[in-house]
Amino acid sequence: MEFCKLSAAEIAEGVRGKKWSATEVLEASLERIKKYDGKINAVVTLCEETARKEASEVDAKVARGEDPGLLAGVPYLAKDNFCAEGIKTTCCSKMLENWVSNYDSTAVKLMKEAGAVLVGKTNMDEFAMGSTTESSIFGATLNPRDITRVPGGSSGGSAASVAAGYCPIALGSDTGGSVRQPAAFCGVQGFKPSYGQISRYGIVGYVSSLDQVGPIARNTKDLALVMNVLAKADYYDSTCDAYDRPSFTEALEGASLKGKKIAVLSGYDKSHVAPELLEAIDKTAAYCKEQGAEVFEADLPVARKHAVACYYMVALGDASSKMACFDGMRYGYHEDGKNLTDMYKRSRNNGFGKEVRRRILIGTCILSRGYFDNYYIPATRVRQMIADEFTELFKKADLCICPIHPQLPYKQGYIDDKPLRVYLGDAFSSISNLAGLPSMSINTGFTQEGLPTYVQLIGPRFGDDSLLAAASEIEKGFGAPECASMEGVC
Numbered sequence: 001m002e003f004c005k006l007s008a009a010e011i012a013e014g015v016r017g018k019k020w021s022a023t024e025v026l027e028a029s030l031e032r033i034k035k036y037d038g039k040i041n042a043v044v045t046l047c048e049e050t051a052r053k054e055a056s057e058v059d060a061k062v063a064r065g066e067d068p069g070l071l072a073g074v075p076y077l078a079k080d081n082f083c084a085e086g087i088k089t090t091c092c093s094k095m096l097e098n099w100v101s102n103y104d105s106t107a108v109k110l111m112k113e114a115g116a117v118l119v120g121k122t123n124m125d126e127f128a129m130g131s132t133t134e135s136s137i138f139g140a141t142l143n144p145r146d147i148t149r150v151p152g153g154s155s156g157g158s159a160a161s162v163a164a165g166y167c168p169i170a171l172g173s174d175t176g177g178s179v180r181q182p183a184a185f186c187g188v189q190g191f192k193p194s195y196g197q198i199s200r201y202g203i204v205g206y207v208s209s210l211d212q213v214g215p216i217a218r219n220t221k222d223l224a225l226v227m228n229v230l231a232k233a234d235y236y237d238s239t240c241d242a243y244d245r246p247s248f249t250e251a252l253e254g255a256s257l258k259g260k261k262i263a264v265l266s267g268y269d270k271s272h273v274a275p276e277l278l279e280a281i282d283k284t285a286a287y288c289k290e291q292g293a294e295v296f297e298a299d300l301p302v303a304r305k306h307a308v309a310c311y312y313m314v315a316l317g318d319a320s321s322k323m324a325c326f327d328g329m330r331y332g333y334h335e336d337g338k339n340l341t342d343m344y345k346r347s348r349n350n351g352f353g354k355e356v357r358r359r360i361l362i363g364t365c366i367l368s369r370g371y372f373d374n375y376y377i378p379a380t381r382v383r384q385m386i387a388d389e390f391t392e393l394f395k396k397a398d399l400c401i402c403p404i405h406p407q408l409p410y411k412q413g414y415i416d417d418k419p420l421r422v423y424l425g426d427a428f429s430s431i432s433n434l435a436g437l438p439s440m441s442i443n444t445g446f447t448q449e450g451l452p453t454y455v456q457l458i459g460p461r462f463g464d465d466s467l468l469a470a471a472s473e474i475e476k477g478f479g480a481p482e483c484a485s486m487e488g489v490c
């Protein structure tokens, strides 16, 4: 059985029905990782021992006739900023290189309760700050669809793992696009839920008001399945609202695009977007129309003009204060110094990489007197204006289609030449984080060279179930992507 080709739903069904065991599925996943990851570098910690224990517990439950859970025996990988008890959580930084979590993040705990098996932790941009997964202390991850290209970021290791068929699902965190953009670059599906949908407890944060946990999979049904497991109120995260979540998988049954009102974002300078990706948007809109949706154009001028500037003001300001806890004493990397200030300087200068230091410096500047009133406060107002624009749009639309990223996957090293271009690449993805909206990147096929094409779907706040339902219908039009063949990779 080629487990790498199966979805999470199929694997769990087979484990429950005793067609195969969780242990067999896990061994196949470990074997594939060992075969290809020397090259791809998507996995930074492999938890063979604990994974084998978890898988055999699932098998024992099945043997006893107990319910093994919704994700029974499904192997998955989590980004290396998710705490899992007894396992290293490094954020791919020297600062936390040897830091072992002493508790499970709520997401990891819920996955375990649902029978999923944590196989390992995935590569990421240091502290989730980036879009290419090249700033990790463990080295860059390569894109399994084309190893000369980046897998996107910051959850590049998670997306590459799903694309390479290591496992059917992986978890990432998305602050300004870090689940959706790497999923898009690796030719798989990525979902960022509404802010507050999933607990962030135990995830090493980047920006508390923007971060959200999100699943990556090769089809929408698996995304919905993970949402059923993870979308729960949590006492330990007060922003994770205690409202009743719908069944996301049920929302997919009998879904239809007929009569849906779909806004296609307009007004932006199309010369900045790759023609293949403009075509992907046109094709998606045409397909929705064919299926009976009402499609119209809509301009969101504030989001269009100011999203990136607003995102980087809010993100770096918040990140600089959040990163203050890494002071060389409480967590991670420490260097002795002549006095306290010297110790801080040495530990932080040498514990953080270049991009993280750059962001802390810019963020600290934004928050200092004078700059705070001129930059940070206006950015929070613009953020509200962007959210208001969407509230107005969703009075007349059910769904919005726009690019997730303006370019096809970058070549490795592109960021060294054009760091600002890479920041600008967040123009579309960061909008939904600023407004707290659910959004998804969906694969629309591959170019002749085999590079994935993609669009973003954005839904109204807490309309995650209907967004996934519409996405599953659109996915039928393009076909859910399969894992990369990996021929010639090792």
Ligand code: GLN
Residues within 6 Å of the ligand: 128, 129, 130, 131, 153, 154, 173, 174, 175, 176, 177, 178, 179, 206, 315, 426
């Ligand atoms: N690329 C964005 C940034 O560098 C988003 C990162 C993220 O979502 N974690 O800030």
